[in-house]
Amino acid sequence: xxxxxxxxxxxxxxxxxxxxxxxxxxxxxxxxxxxxxxxxxxxxxxxxxxxxxxxxxxxxxxxxxxxxxxxxxxxxxxxxxxxxxxxxxxxxxxxxxxxxxxxxxxxxxxxxxxxxxxxxxxxxxxxxxxxxxxxxxxxxxxxxxxxxxxxxxxxxxxxxxxxxxxxxxxxxxxxxxxxxxxxxxxxxxxxxxxxxxxxxxxxxxxxxxxxxxxxxxxxxxxxxxxxxxxxx
Numbered sequence: 001x002x003x004x005x006x007x008x009x010x011x012x013x014x015x016x017x018x019x020x021x022x023x024x025x026x027x028x029x030x031x032x033x034x035x036x037x038x039x040x041x042x043x044x045x046x047x048x049x050x051x052x053x054x055x056x057x058x059x060x061x062x063x064x065x066x067x068x069x070x071x072x073x074x075x076x077x078x079x080x081x082x083x084x085x086x087x088x089x090x091x092x093x094x095x096x097x098x099x100x101x102x103x104x105x106x107x108x109x110x111x112x113x114x115x116x117x118x119x120x121x122x123x124x125x126x127x128x129x130x131x132x133x134x135x136x137x138x139x140x141x142x143x144x145x146x147x148x149x150x151x152x153x154x155x156x157x158x159x160x161x162x163x164x165x166x167x168x169x170x171x172x173x174x175x176x177x178x179x180x181x182x183x184x185x186x187x188x189x190x191x192x193x194x195x196x197x198x199x200x201x202x203x204x205x206x207x208x209x210x211x212x213x214x215x216x217x218x219x220x221x222x223x224x225x226x227x228x229x230x231x232x
Contacts, residue, residue, distance in 0.1 A: 014049070018061045019068065020089035022100045024156065024194045025082045025186060034058065037079045042071060055096030059089060075104040076182040083184040083194050085156065103156055103194075104133065106181040108149045113168045116176070117141065117148070126150035128164035129178055149181075159192040 023034060031052040038058070039048060046064035053059050062068040071077070077084040085100040107129055109122070116125065119135045126132045134151035142148055154160060163177040187194050190201045 015051075015059060015061050015089075015091045017065070017068070018059055018089045018091070019071070019086050020053075020095060020098050021058045021060060021084050021086045022056060022098075023058075023079060023082045023084055024100075024184070026196060026200070027082075027186075029080065029082075031058075034079060038084070041077065041079060042067075044071075053095035055098075057095040057098065059095060060086075076106075076184075078182055078184045081185040083156075083182075083187065101156060102130070102153045105129075105152055105154050105183075106136075106149050107152055108146060108179040108181070110177040110179060111163070111175055112147065113171065113174060115169050116166065119148070122148045122150060125164060125166055125176055126152050129161045130154040156194050160194075162192065 021038075023029060035050045035052065035058065038050060038060070042048065044062070044064065044067040046062070046067060048063070048067070049061040051059040051061075062071075072086065075086060077086070083103065085103045087098060087100065089095075089098065107126060109116075109125065112122075112125075116122065119138060122135055123132050126135075129150075129152045131153040132150055133153055136149050136151070137143075160180065160183075161178060163175055165173045166176045168174050184194065186197045188196055188201045189198045
């Protein structure tokens, strides 16, 4: 059937500047339940349009750009206990060809020493978890007990790094824990992956090398070194 091109362009335009999302689970979920859960979780100021697409994807269009920015700023999202990975979406792309290999997470830190309390050092430490996109606060010392946090792009198909060994000035190598915000309930607590639940983990127990990589003591990860302070 022939459809006027201007009508097609007009209809397609409502999906410009959209997001596309995927629920990370092998469990078959009811798309209507997922859509209701997303709307209930986000509680936006203006209307959210959701289209269930092929390949288990969901296209999300926001009437308010501020709502969209808020959703992206506060990644990651847990929907029905599963990770909802999000990406920018262009209507020219096919939904089932959009791949989800990474997702953004906010990470807090425990075990930091005084010499770690700067944006530059926090960024170096956070690189053990993934690609650092942002440090908060960006240009001052934290004003509450939460301390610094980093927004990091994490590989969804690799084990989440649980922390890293970090050099100090006076205490030698010290362990720094990574505390992820928004880790879904339905993720594996054995191998620390998002692709399956703990009860469905059928992988072999990690080797010593793999375990060291998960907990951040891999020889491939260089600890942060500081020069000793000169004695007056």
